[in-house]
Amino acid sequence: MTDLAQQVLDGDRRALARAITRVESTRPDHRHDAEQLLAKLLPHTGGSIRIGISGAPGAGKSTFIEALGTHVIDAGHRVAVLAVDPSSARSGGSILGDKTRMERLARSPGAFVRPSPTRGTLGGVARRTREALLVCEAAGFDVVLVETVGVGQSEVAVAAMVDLFLVLVAPGAGDELQGLKRGIMELADVVVVNKADGDLRRAAGSTASEYAGALHLMRPRSEEWTPRVVTCSAIEGTGIAEVWDAVEEFRASTGATLATRRGEQAKEWLWSEVTGSLLDRLRADPATATLARKLEADVTAGRITPGAAAHRLLDEFLHPRPG
Amino acid sequence: MTDLAQQVLDGDRRALARAITRVESTRPDHRHDAEQLLAKLLPHTGGSIRIGISGAPGAGKSTFIEALGTHVIDAGHRVAVLAVDPSSARSGGSILGDKTRMERLARSPGAFVRPSPTRGTLGGVARRTREALLVCEAAGFDVVLVETVGVGQSEVAVAAMVDLFLVLVAPGAGDELQGLKRGIMELADVVVVNKADGDLRRAAGSTASEYAGALHLMRPRSEEWTPRVVTCSAIEGTGIAEVWDAVEEFRASTGATLATRRGEQAKEWLWSEVTGSLLDRLRADPATATLARKLEADVTAGRITPGAAAHRLLDEFLHPRPG
Numbered sequence: 087m088t089d090l091a092q093q094v095l096d097g098d099r100r101a102l103a104r105a106i107t108r109v110e111s112t113r114p115d116h117r118h119d120a121e122q123l124l125a126k127l128l129p130h131t132g133g134s135i136r137i138g139i140s141g142a143p144g145a146g147k148s149t150f151i152e153a154l155g156t157h158v159i160d161a162g163h164r165v166a167v168l169a170v171d172p173s174s175a176r177s178g179g180s181i182l183g184d185k186t187r188m189e190r191l192a193r194s195p196g197a198f199v200r201p202s203p204t205r206g207t208l209g210g211v212a213r214r215t216r217e218a219l220l221v222c223e224a225a226g227f228d229v230v231l232v233e234t235v236g237v238g239q240s241e242v243a244v245a246a247m248v249d250l251f252l253v254l255v256a257p258g259a260g261d262e263l264q265g266l267k268r269g270i271m272e273l274a275d276v277v278v279v280n281k282a283d284g285d286l287r288r289a290a291g292s293t294a295s296e297y298a299g300a301l302h303l304m305r306p307r308s309e310e311w312t313p314r315v316v317t318c319s320a321i322e323g324t325g326i327a328e329v330w331d332a333v334e335e336f337r338a339s340t341g342a343t344l345a346t347r348r349g350e351q352a353k354e355w356l357w358s359e360v361t362g363s364l365l366d367r368l369r370a371d372p373a374t375a376t377l378a379r380k381l382e383a384d385v386t387a388g389r390i391t392p393g394a395a396a397h398r399l400l401d402e403f404l405h406p407r408p409g
Numbered sequence: 410m411t412d413l414a415q416q417v418l419d420g421d422r423r424a425l426a427r428a429i430t431r432v433e434s435t436r437p438d439h440r441h442d443a444e445q446l447l448a449k450l451l452p453h454t455g456g457s458i459r460i461g462i463s464g465a466p467g468a469g470k471s472t473f474i475e476a477l478g479t480h481v482i483d484a485g486h487r488v489a490v491l492a493v494d495p496s497s498a499r500s501g502g503s504i505l506g507d508k509t510r511m512e513r514l515a516r517s518p519g520a521f522v523r524p525s526p527t528r529g530t531l532g533g534v535a536r537r538t539r540e541a542l543l544v545c546e547a548a549g550f551d552v553v554l555v556e557t558v559g560v561g562q563s564e565v566a567v568a569a570m571v572d573l574f575l576v577l578v579a580p581g582a583g584d585e586l587q588g589l590k591r592g593i594m595e596l597a598d599v600v601v602v603n604k605a606d607g608d609l610r611r612a613a614g615s616t617a618s619e620y621a622g623a624l625h626l627m628r629p630r631s632e633e634w635t636p637r638v639v640t641c642s643a644i645e646g647t648g649i650a651e652v653w654d655a656v657e658e659f660r661a662s663t664g665a666t667l668a669t670r671r672g673e674q675a676k677e678w679l680w681s682e683v684t685g686s687l688l689d690r691l692r693a694d695p696a697t698a699t700l701a702r703k704l705e706a707d708v709t710a711g712r713i714t715p716g717a718a719a720h721r722l723l724d725e726f727l728h729p730r731p732g
Contacts (some may be wrong), residue, residue: 119455120716121716121717124716125713125714125717128711128712128713128714131711132711145727146506193625205502213716216715217714217716220714221500222501227471252456271626300623300626302620303623307562333693348711349708349709349710350709352709352711353705353708353709353715355708355715356704356705356708356715356718356719356722357688359715359716359718359719360691360719360722360723361684361687361688361690362692363719363720363723364684364687364688364723365680365683365684365687367727368683368687369725379534380681382676382679385672385675385676385678385679386672386673386675386676387672388451388454388455388671388672389451390448390451390673391447391448391540391683392443392449392453392675392676392678393443393444393447393536393538393540393682394448394681395682396679396682396683396686397444397686399679399683400683400686400687404690
């Protein structure tokens with residue numbers, strides 16, 4: 087792991103890919119290696135701006151990431167693209183699994199696009215992506231984009247690991263706005279209305295106004311930054327510079343508290359790891375898992391209170407009978 | 410506990426108060442009693458409509474609950490009022506601690522207003538309120554109002570224990586809407602704009618329109634019910650009947666899936682109990698608690714990854730060294 091760590095720090099791209107594969111592995115011996123590796127890399131992390139990008143299918147997410155990534159590389163940065171997509175575990179598909187996506191960006195020497203999906207539960211996927219993010223930072227990438235689909239709870243997990251959360255939407259009338267997943271707007275630091283081109287140019291403008299109105303109804307997440315709405319056309323490349331300007335303004339406005347916020351995120355991450363791992367170990371214990379299934383059924387049917395059921399489950403898990 | 414359970418089932422009001430006190434206690438021996446008591450009462454629970462009521466200070470929450478409660482009692486129901494207010498643990502105050510609040514309702518033989526606050530962490534307070542709700546149902550109350558302040562995470566906890574979540578707001582211009590806590594609107598099944606009287610009557614109407622517009626931007630929580638906005642004046646008593654009509658329509662629309670939703674809520678409650686209790690026990694273990702404080706500091710300062718820190722913490726907790 088010491089060699090691999092050094093190769094990652096030297097910017098060896100294949101070592102980077104291998105390191106992320108190791109971090110993503112759920113095998114216990116790999117987990118041990120991953121922790122050693124991360125311990126070596128940790129002093130060299132923290133040097134990127136971490137950007138979460140969420141967008142429902144149809145918002146043009148991969149075209150947008152390609153356009154933004156290319157713009158950012160042209161401005162002298164190095165860009166890594168990761169993904170949190172627990173849905174891929176079910177569907178077998180992946181938001182980054184399609185090789186033809188982001189082809190141009192993936193070929194750029196300034197970019198690293200992680201093509202394979204991380205699989206498993208949201209908690210597991212999120213943990214491995216957070217750690218992959220650290221590996222990318224250690225490898226010298228100073229912009230990390232963490233992509234996620236605009237459905238489910240993965241946005242909350244991504245927002246908890248990034249500095250800035252960007253929501254990408256397509257122009258649409260009220261009907262489409264209604265389809266916006268609850269809660270996503272509340273995480274947004276920047277809303278980007280994509281596809282402001284051709285027939286949709288006018289619709290993009292009014293969609294932007296609607297989102298500005300919706301954001302106006304919400305309390306900003308921080309005192310330092312008021313969420314803003316930008317329109318762009320990823321296909322034509324218009325507005326992409328303005329999106330990046332918004333990111334840089336965000337960084338300038340919030341830079342003073344960055345270390346504090348990241349420290350808080352890391353502490354929350356610790357406790358979510360502790361919680362997740364405790365539940366994993368509880369479920370991995372055969373006797374406890376059997377009892378859990380029975381108690382779940384009893385609780386659902388109203389035969390026992392959740393409090394009493396939890397009590398019995400913990401007694402089984404923490405004080406197993408001998409034999 | 411068998412006697413106390415029988416007295417609760419017989420509708421003895423002092424027994425009800427004693428039973429809730431027992432359920433609220435954090436003493437381990439009381440906890441044991443409480444579980445026995447709840448086991449006896451459980452077959453007699455489930456007969457109420459469970460309504461969460463959230464409102465920021467200034468929305469007129471106690472006046473509204475008094476007006477709604479009185480209306481509902483006049484319609485032949487029996488009403489219990491509980492509260493989730495973890496903030497009272499810090500401030501020493503309580504949303505239900507003021508004896509002069511809901512005086513009229515509290516004197517009514519059809520009402521039970523729990524005057525004392527439950528104290529402690531949100532998880533603990535929420536658990537005890539969920540169990541108090543079951544006790545009230547066993548005592549024959551067929552409407553249970555669970556009040557919470559419109560700040561913090563207590564709304565999410567209350568929404569997870571009720572059938573219908575009602576958000577009370579005061580008329581206000583855009584500035585006040587902005588102050589609305591993120592996330593509350595997304596939990597709302599019914600939004601009530603209070604104080605639609607005197608000088609504020611017109612403002613209440615336009616506030617109602619604004620909230621209707623905001624709700625329109627969100628996907629409904631269920632297919633069976635589209636959230637609606639009602640205006641009322643709790644002081645004048647106008648619109649209160651319309652609020653209750655909305656509750657009854659909600660019940661009619663969602664009745665078919667009530668058992669399923671409550672079963673899901675109970676299962677989620679089981680796992681949140683398991684998680685909360687596991688963390689409680691982890692923190693109650695002196696060696697683990699000491700290590701946790703050290704690791705929290707290390708993680709915040711970036712000296713160790715949260716994943717590795719969690720690993721060490723769990724090894725300490727689950728496999729203590731002999732000695």
